[in-house]
Amino acid sequence: MKFKYDVLVIGAGIAGLHTVLNLEKDCDVLVLAKDYAWECNTFYAQGGVAVAVDEEDISYHIKDTLHAGAGLCDEGAVDILCHEGPQAIKEFIKHGFEFDKDRAGNLLYTKEAAHSRNRILHAGGDATGRYIHQFLMDKLKFPILYNTQVTDLLTEDSICYGVRVFHNNEIFNIYAKKIVIASGGVGSVYEYHTNARTISSDMQGICVAHNIPLRDMEMMQFHPTVFVEDDAVRKQLLSESLRGEGAKIVDEDGVRFLFDYDDRGELSPRNIVSQAIFDYKLKTNKKVFLDLNNFEEGFFMKRFPSIYFNMNNIGYNLPFDLIPISPAFHYAMGGIKSDLFGRVESVDSLYVVGEAANTRVHGANRLASNSLLEGFVFSKRVAQDIKLSLKEKKKNVDFDEIEPSLIKPSDKNLKNELRDLMWNSAGIIRHKKKLQVALGRVEEMLESPIGKLLRLRLLSSREIIKSALNRKESLGAHYIIKGDNI
Numbered sequence: 301m302k303f304k305y306d307v308l309v310i311g312a313g314i315a316g317l318h319t320v321l322n323l324e325k326d327c328d329v330l331v332l333a334k335d336y337a338w339e340c341n342t343f344y345a346q347g348g349v350a351v352a353v354d355e356e357d358i359s360y361h362i363k364d365t366l367h368a369g370a371g372l373c374d375e376g377a378v379d380i381l382c383h384e385g386p387q388a389i390k391e392f393i394k395h396g397f398e399f400d401k402d403r404a405g406n407l408l409y410t411k412e413a414a415h416s417r418n419r420i421l422h423a424g425g426d427a428t429g430r431y432i433h434q435f436l437m438d439k440l441k442f443p444i445l446y447n448t449q450v451t452d453l454l455t456e457d458s459i460c461y462g463v464r465v466f467h468n469n470e471i472f473n474i475y476a477k478k479i480v481i482a483s484g485g486v487g488s489v490y491e492y493h494t495n496a497r498t499i500s501s502d503m504q505g506i507c508v509a510h511n512i513p514l515r516d517m518e519m520m521q522f523h524p525t526v527f528v529e530d531d532a533v534r535k536q537l538l539s540e541s542l543r544g545e546g547a548k549i550v551d552e553d554g555v556r557f558l559f560d561y562d563d564r565g566e567l568s569p570r571n572i573v574s575q576a577i578f579d580y581k582l583k584t585n586k587k588v589f590l591d592l593n594n595f596e597e598g599f600f601m602k603r604f605p606s607i608y609f610n611m612n613n614i615g616y617n618l619p620f621d622l623i624p625i626s627p628a629f630h631y632a633m634g635g636i637k638s639d640l641f642g643r644v645e646s647v648d649s650l651y652v653v654g655e656a657a658n659t660r661v662h663g664a665n666r667l668a669s670n671s672l673l674e675g676f677v678f679s680k681r682v683a684q685d686i687k688l689s690l691k692e693k694k695k696n697v698d699f700d701e702i703e704p705s706l707i708k709p710s711d712k713n714l715k716n717e718l719r720d721l722m723w724n725s726a727g728i729i730r731h732k733k734k735l736q737v738a739l740g741r742v743e744e745m746l747e748s749p750i751g752k753l754l755r756l757r758l759l760s761s762r763e764i765i766k767s768a769l770n771r772k773e774s775l776g777a778h779y780i781i782k783g784d785n786i
């Protein structure tokens with residue numbers, strides 16, 4: 301095996317794979333994946349990719365994105381997303397990818413919450429992520445190293461030279477001229493989440509340890525319609541498009557209580573629906589359900605085959621049965637701070653893209669289906685910047701290959717405690733007092749004899765809690781209740 305490359309990409313989701321699709325064949329690239337290739341959030345994405353349907357729609361897409369972002373978006377980043385999105389999708393289709401079409405061969409666009417028009421492309425019905433991931437894997441022209449967990453970045457004098465990895469029970473270093481973090485979000489720090497099991501904020505934690513800034517870490521998105529009543533670590537998501545296409549949210553008496561919270565009812569943005577369900581359950585102690593009775597069975601099976609199949613496996617007869625739902629952690633708007641070419645400003649030769657990154661394109665709340673589009677658009681920019689700067693000279697520096705224990709015996713219990721603490725303190729509704737207690741406990745855990753992997757989760761969690769404490773007013777996905785007694 302080689303240990304030196306031009307470009308090293310950490311992560312094999314859309315952000316990593318679409319970056320390398322845009323690099324030249326003669327570039328020497330290695331892709332790293334922590335587990336099997338499909339264990340990433342991209343693979344599990346259901347709803348689709350939001351993209352302006354025509355020139356006129358670009359300004360509406362911008363408006364909807366900024367509106368969802370609640371004033372925290374970087375307008376330049378949103379402009380890039382919505383203007384460059386259609387071209388990126390056109391190119392992907394030119395590569396041979398097929399989104400769902402009607403009989404006449406026209407692309408089918410669906411609607412999701414908080415979009416002012418139908419602009420969500422999908423593939424395989426509700427299997428958009430799986431289709432995109434499979435396609436990108438088929439197109440991959442560079443080697444990929446599976447079951448390889450990055451445990452550290454090799455940096456000196458604010459330059460990144462490579463990564464330390466754990467692979468086949470061995471620790472070793474891999475060097476590269478350019479290093480791209482495409483390692484996704486933070487799902488596993490929360491008790492209930494929809495994310496792949498590989499998504500545990502390792503790289504965010506490594507950045508904290510290296511004083512590389514994270515930003516907006518209080519901005520965590522909770523998906524309102526998740527089936528959480530089974531033992532699986534990754535909870536079954538019930539796509540936003542279900543509500544976009546008419547599904548209702550009801551309590552056990554059939555009451556559509558969402559209208560008490562927002563006039564848009566089921567089509568309110570995610571944060572509002574999540575907070576409403578959480579609050580209503582707490583206040584009334586009633587169960588909440590997704591009601592799919594508006595769908596005709598044949599259509600439902602064809603349009604939402606994955607949900608139909610997965611729920612059928614656990615005993616639900618769709619679209620007839622009501623599905624009990626709860627919000628669950630879904631997406632991290634906060635992440636590793638970068639500029640609009642994915643450059644990590646404080647460290648030379650280091651990039652970040654996809655859910656791991658924070659360009660403020662989503663602001664305080666991501667508009668549904670904008671993250672796959674972010675993966676398409678910003679990875680192209682990263683590839684473009686790498687191509688321009690790859691020829692620059694970079695000195696060779698060797699780092700030792702010593703790594704402290706990755707796992708210690710007490711880690712499992714502490715990891716579970718952390719997930720519970722994050723869900724109850726830094727979850728959908730936050731209270732200052734609870735956040736302070738959580739911060740104290742995280743600091744205690746960091747002082748105890750723990751393995752490095754848990755340390756990384758704790759460092760990321762601490763950033764989420766600290767950011768939540770620093771933002772005193774509710775904004776977007778961050779909902780904080782004031783008052784010292786709570």
Ligand SMILES: Cc1cc2nc3c(=O)[nH]c(=O)nc-3n(C[C@H](O)[C@H](O)[C@H](O)COP(=O)(O)OP(=O)(O)OC[C@H]3O[C@@H](n4cnc5c(N)ncnc54)[C@H](O)[C@@H]3O)c2cc1C
Pocket residue numbers: 310311312313314315316332333334335337339340341342343344345346347348349350428429448449450451482483484485494495496498499500502503537630631653654655656668669670671672673675
């Ligand atoms: C159930 C679900 C449904 C969704 N539906 C939609 C949708 O319809 N539309 C939409 O726009 N968005 C959707 N999203 C969000 C979207 O899928 C993700 O934001 C996006 O796919 C993230 O892509 P990514 O490439 O940044 O990360 P991921 O696809 O999560 O890939 C991360 C990669 O990094 C690797 N990795 C992580 N840590 C390490 C490490 N330490 N060392 C080495 N490798 C590492 C992982 O193995 C993986 O290969 C959904 C998310 C979920 C969970």
